[in-house]
Amino acid sequence: MPTLILTAKDVKELIDMPEVIEVVEKAFADWANGKAAMPPKAYVQVERGDFRAMPAAIPGGAGLKWVNVHPDNPSRNLPTVMAILIYNDPSTGYPLAIMDATELTAYRTGAAAAVASKYLARRDSRTLGLIGAGRQAHTQLMAHLSLFDLQEVRAYDRSPAATDRLIKAFPKTRIRAASLADAAESDIVCTVTPAHEPVLMKEHVRPGTHVNAIGADAAGKEELDPSILNNAVVVVDEIVQASRSGEINVPVSKGLFKVESIFATLGDIVSGKKVFERRPSAVTVFDSTGVAIEDVATAKLIYERARAEERYHAVDMVEA
């Protein structure tokens, strides 16, 4: 049995957002029900960046994503982040596929946010605000479009070119370039910036808003005014990781937000272990740091589709 080698191009052909949302939601439920295994990310620091090993097992699939973050890469015409994922049969350990995981990461991040919006945002949400219109905003939009009947999308970015690219990428969707305040005045707001200081302030956020805080993924990064958190129902993907590197990491380190104030994990909510009943005026925040179960669930989907199509490159990688 050979191993499938799936390039970035192959994965783009194979990936499909509605399916990714479904499997990511299920992965969170399985995890909350003790049916998944995921140790903490392991970090390797190097001179110009770092690498992260993200292993996990879910029902029917296991694997590992190995991803770098090298901030100076754009000056060398390379992406800051590149990721490879090895996908295995959990019952034998056989490496079924090795795939690029850059696009996969953007998709599963969008999917996790949309799942959070499904459980936390108002059901009749009709407007989406994107704070930051770069690459990750595209998959946030794509994911929310498949779960919500959006009447208008308001995109804010310091770079008008980024907003233009977003608008051109979704010709059928009503997207308009907006001010920060304007974008924030939406039913669902996704912050997808690399900010190290709050961008979204308390006065921007109306009662009843759901915020997906996506950008903060390392110690020192934050996008939200901490006082938003103190008056919000805060849900995280993983408590320890969120406290160390997610949106809450800076407020926690400054004593402005307490880990005990987290309402629940997304897995608790999705699995029904914790019930959230929305008051109309409540502000909800999902702090997304990205977890390996999302990656493995998405890889399983891609692998199964690639295997069925029988036209992808396969090699006898291991001797078996």
Add this chain to the structure above:
Amino acid sequence: MPTLILTAKDVKELIDMPEVIEVVEKAFADWANGKAAMPPKAYVQVERGDFRAMPAAIPGGAGLKWVNVHPDNPSRNLPTVMAILIYNDPSTGYPLAIMDATELTAYRTGAAAAVASKYLARRDSRTLGLIGAGRQAHTQLMAHLSLFDLQEVRAYDRSPAATDRLIKAFPKTRIRAASLADAAESDIVCTVTPAHEPVLMKEHVRPGTHVNAIGADAAGKEELDPSILNNAVVVVDEIVQASRSGEINVPVSKGLFKVESIFATLGDIVSGKKVFERRPSAVTVFDSTGVAIEDVATAKLIYERARAEERYHAVDMVEA
């Protein structure tokens, strides 16, 4: 710049033991001198086995080995252990190569033991005893043949077929099938069994012997009578890992050996941070658990050779 895909067959063509010994020795020195980074292995348990993520960075190379252990695999005609390694440029994170790492693991394990023998065994060692003659014994022998002028090799295995295969694989080397006591009466002894109870007993070991304890790689496994350790100079590859899953793990857990009694790490010895002057009658033991710097150093070698030869399969794995 594409990513090289190197199968088990490719790696076998490219790998060369004397070179592996050299780079593994250097990796241990670099690590002791603070020039390498290696977090602890991350484990993922699944129903029928487990997976281990082993990331590391050394000067000029970074990477991660992802390896499974599924004990029931032979009944399904699959190897118990299969490993894939992703090798990256540490300065950009670019995935330069993805390779099978099963053979690589056997080679680097042999190489690490030979490096330990170089520093710990008597310089005039002329006989090698192999306790266990399976796959790992082949690379132990290969590695010791490249550093020592061996007059005779004595191989003991419960299965005569395993010993036969070893003898046939090294037609130029004088190997004889031996009893356990006979094999143990050698200048250098390598234990390469899956034992969960001591195989090599105190009465087997002559003064002046160096023992490479290779087999124990998980909690509960041990190959040596603990009283051998108490009268020996004990060197480990990594202290925490050795205490939890190496040869010393069972004696440590039973209070029969103290972690403080470890003389040094192999890195300390190789780098000259700790000097070992052998008394003729001393018994030395190297407790090998296997560390990711060995894998990445070996992968760097294989990658560089493959890149130079320009005839291996390369794909545009990531978009860059």
